[in-house]
Amino acid sequence: MQEHLNFYIDGAWVPAQGTRTQDVIDPFTEQPVARIALGDARDLDRAVAAARRAFPAWAAQSREQRLAVLQAVIAAYEARMDAIAMAVSLEMGAPLTLARQAHAVAGLSHLKQAAQVLAGYAFDEVLNRTRITREPIGVCGLITPWNWPLNQIACKVGPALAAGCTVVLKPSETAPLSALLFAQVLHEAGVPPGVFNLVNGDGPGVGAAMAAHADIDMLSFTGSTRAGVAVAKAAADTVKRVAQELGGKSPHLLIDGVDLASAVRQAALQCFRNSGQSCNAPTRLLVPAHLHAAATAIAVEAAQSLRPGDPRDAATTLGPVANAVQYAKVRECIATGLREGAQLATGGLERPEGLAQGYFVQPTVFAHVSNTMAVAREEIFGPVLCILPYGSEEEAIAMANDTVYGLSAYVSAPDLAHARRIARRLRAGMVHLNGARADHAAPFGGYRQSGNGREWGRMGFEEFLEAKSMFGYEEEQQQAA
Structure with a gap:
């Protein structure tokens, strides 16, 4: 049985602070296939502190520098595609053919989409004499589900890193194996220490603390509407941005x-x-x-x-x-x-x-x-x-x-x-x-109790940016005589 008792924090695998663990169950055999550590607020604090330290340098990197890192991530991910598909199948029961042809492929597609958006994105525009610029929002907490684990991880992590943010990821504690492989991919690709961090844990132990954490600037959550409501309430006191992709009917x-x-x-x-x-x-x-x-x-x-x-x-x-x-x-x-x-x-x-x-x-x-x-x-x-x-x-x-939904x-x-x-x-x-498939360049998200904010493509990228207006930045135009 696999043992995964460490978390990826500040560019290294470090032991959990507490002693709580949980088995990962193969839904086909109903038997444990792995054991993971469950983190707590102390582990989250370490990860957030690492992300906070790494943020200024990562945000200051040029478009070309961040693109080079993303391309290295894409190459490392492609080399691990089969292992990722197997992990998805083992942790949440998807047929291996579906895991290979959809789950693993979706993750790769979102990483490529993030790189494509970054390559052509106009961070600055001029309105009258005002320069409007878009800057990374800061440290982002990402909470992802078990049903499409790699899809949801990549469509959050890819654009967050592309935008210049640093992140702390809490994957589902029932389907964490592909997320652990994803962390290895980012490490192998040379993502700088602290830019990406992973802490395993459950909702009460890590998720709630993440939502309420004062040093997390933005929270991106995918899960049930019930859990989304709890996350939004926990985040309200710190007035952080909360983007949610919730349920549907x-x-x-x-x-x-x-x-x-x-x-x-x-x-x-x-x-x-x-x-x-x-x-x-x-x-x-x-x-x-x-x-x-x-x-x-x-x-x-x-x-x-x-x-x-x-x-x-x-x-x-x-x-x-x-x-x-x-x-x-x-x-x-x-x-x-x-x-x-x-x-x-x-x-x-x-x-x-x-x-x-x-x-x-x-x-x-x-x-x-x-x-x-x-x-x-x-x-x-x-x-x-x-x-x-x-x-x-x-x-x-x-x-x-x-319906109360609108996804x-x-x-x-x-x-x-x-x-x-x-x-x-x-x-x-x-x-x-008429049977049209989803487009990873187009926004994904819903109305009403299906959530707020958007993922995928340009609009998903913009969820991780703040807009700054600099009045009087441009030279005053001279009137023609």
Whole structure:
């Protein structure tokens, strides 16, 4: 079993101050595969102090100097891609094929995107006689989740370092292995001591202290809406900037006239991808009432086409959910749907046939779901699809917007112009039109209880910058005679 009892602080691996530890559980075997130290406020203080000391020199580096470091990070990451994918699969159960083709690749893409933004970003502009410049905000605390660990780490760390900030990262304590590899990547790439620091820990031990820490200038958090509220409250006394990417209950609107077989299959598989553990997953499928039965049959077929099993088996297309807590939560949500009267079209509470161990949830389809049911309103974060019939397009748009969330939405329409019109009326931070994939150069984030701020691309980079106005900086223009 792996032992990871040190934290990466000020360019070195140092022992934890306390004695608390936690096992990392493989969600397929339900057995421990590693043990990590859990930090406390003393470990966080050391990391923050290191980041504070390193900040002036790192912020003062030129664009070219920071680009050179980022390029070295990218090269070191590429050399570790297979090990990173294996770590992700081991710690949170993603099929190894998905870990290689999506998880590890996403991390690399965000690092490259950060370098690309830095290379062309205009830090200064002139307005009248005022010079407006954008400067790094300072020491940043980063709290990342277990569902897409490398994606969320890289899309925060990459732009923060590119902007000239120093960081302290607290990855999820249930999926820390890929984060530890990421720290090794940055060390091998020659990131200066104190610029990047990692402290493992849980929410009460490190997360809350990070949110409240007076020497952390900005906090970037990804996780549940409930946890995000707690983080924002803890951060309020220090008036630090808080950027949050939280929960979602994303609708997928199917409009009459679309290729039903293709659109429903794609919608279902998008929902079940990563075992349904994506905040932007299209978990509410809205279909015309007269197509409800046909859409349900197609979704059932898609669900039953998935092959659950050992994540390290190349044939596996559905892994377990990431941990025991999530397993219990998803099963309780399915039980709630059954109590509410939603029609179980496939799936349910039992493990998939032939699997006696692992946190496996059958890909589940509920039909005849009302938008007032808990399964249609609460984020389940598992492979559960709800199909909701609607009578008119206006009703579909109203149903889609009838949620406390607003992270993502999906539209499948007979033509792009039709999809565009609907997209403009949806209250969500992102809308996918006719199967379009996400773009790492575009902003990622949501409305309402899905969070505030944006990640990815230029707008994600700007979350780590402050704007300074220098009045009278420019020479006064002489009036022509």
